[in-house]
Amino acid sequence: MNTLKIDNLNLTYKNGYNAINGISLEIKNGMFGLLGPNGAGKSSLMKTIVGLQKPTSGSIAFNDIDVVNDTDYIKKNLGFLPQDFGVYPKVNAYDLLNHIAILKGITEKKERQNQIQNLLEKVNLWNFRDKEVQKFSGGMKQRFGVAQALLGNPKIIIVDEPTAGLDPEERNRFNTLLSDISTEVVVILSTHLVKDVKNLCSEMTIMNRGKVLKTGKPKELIKELEAKIWSKFINNEELETYKLKFNVISQQLIERQLQITIFSTVQLEGFLPIEPNLEHVYFNVLSQNS
Ligand SMILES: Nc1ncnc2c1ncn2[C@@H]1O[C@H](COP(=O)(O)OP(=O)(O)O)[C@@H](O)[C@H]1O
Ligand SMILES: [Mg+2]
Incomplete structure (x- = not known):
């Protein structure tokens, strides 16, 4: 089992902007969604984990090795697909x-040839x-990008918004490929799309403004919202009133309505109960922390 442990991490850029504000996370083998x-x-966060930039404070350890100060170990065991x-x-x-x-230091020619052929076959590019x-x-x-990230049998694979620009079919194929790999290594997938996290990630974290807002298993996070999501059709001009009165987490037009x-934790007159899903989790966490 591999473990990435991030403890109270902070990163302030030269212009004074705090991009990471006290993040702590523990990530083990499997697919971890950073949403x-x-x-x-x-x-x-990802660039800091892979050692492209140093945090202002806090620590990052991979398999108990401090990777901020000893970058050799993570470099040797890392596959990174940047955004x-x-x-x-x-x-x-x-x-x-x-x-x-x-x-990456794969100096033996035969070994290199084998790995390259295997990987190109795996990603359907042979x-x-x-x-x-x-x-x-x-x-x-x-x-x-995944093939290059997998060279050298990394123990941790970090992919930053890998599905941006892919059509739905390509996205599915790509996500399945990652998920297959993730049984034996740590895979961190960053995305702004709930879809990417939904069926694939065993653990996830929702972050905004440099902070972790919620961490857990998608199923459990959804369960927390059971009997707490309600919907109602309203007139456009009523929206502001509802927003003042209730915790509105999303709005959409359905056939122009x-x-x-x-x-809401209590039942509301005139509202219909809704089966919660991961989108509700995401938008609820964001709206309660805005
Ligand atoms: N090198 C940098 N210097 C200053 N600010 C930066 C730098 N890189 C990113 N930022 C700022 O940090 C915030 C987070 O950016 P980023 O980490 O790229 O977010 P995400 O990947 O979630 O879209 C943004 O407000 C961005 O403008
Ligand atoms: Mg980004």
Whole structure:
């Protein structure tokens, strides 16, 4: 079992902005979802875990090794797919993986060849190994990104908003691939989409403004909301009044009628009870902390 332990982490950027505010988390093997809106601090947290930037204070340990001060261990055992991979060089998929494998310290040629072939097969890119990565579609680039992250059999894999720009089918295939891998390693998936977390992550955390707002198993978090979610169709002009009176967690137009969803621990006249789902969990946590 691998364990990543983050303790009271803080990160203040040079301009004085506090992107991480006292985050503590313990993450074990399996798929861990880091869910939060844009600007929540997800990328800041991930870049700090992988050692691209140093925290202002606090500690990060992977398998009890302090990775802030001793970056060798995490580097050796880490696969990282950043949110923005930048521009790919004009090199084919095979050669680029080979190059990255050498950088990762896989010096033995036969071992490198084996790993590259296995990984390209795993991400369904073996038939495209001679094609320039630059010319890949979005989904293929993301799958290539996973292949490079998996080189060297990492114990921890961190992927930052990997499904952005993928169509639903590609997103499913990509998420399943990650989930298959995650039985033996730590996989941290950051996303602003509840969908990505829903069926895949055994544990999740909701963060915003550099803080952890809620952590738990998706199923249990949903259970906490049982009999507490209510909905009602209202007129547009009533919305402000309802917002003042109730804890409105979301609103949507259904056939041009406005439906509001609210959180309430007591039954409300005129409202219909709703079976809670992970979207309710997410929007309820965000609205109660805004
Ligand atoms: N290098 C930086 N210097 C100053 N502020 C930054 C820097 N990088 C990110 N930020 C700010 O930190 C906040 C969190 O950003 P980020 O970690 O990218 O969030 P997320 O990945 O959840 O969208 C944002 O307000 C962003 O503008
Ligand atoms: Mg980000």
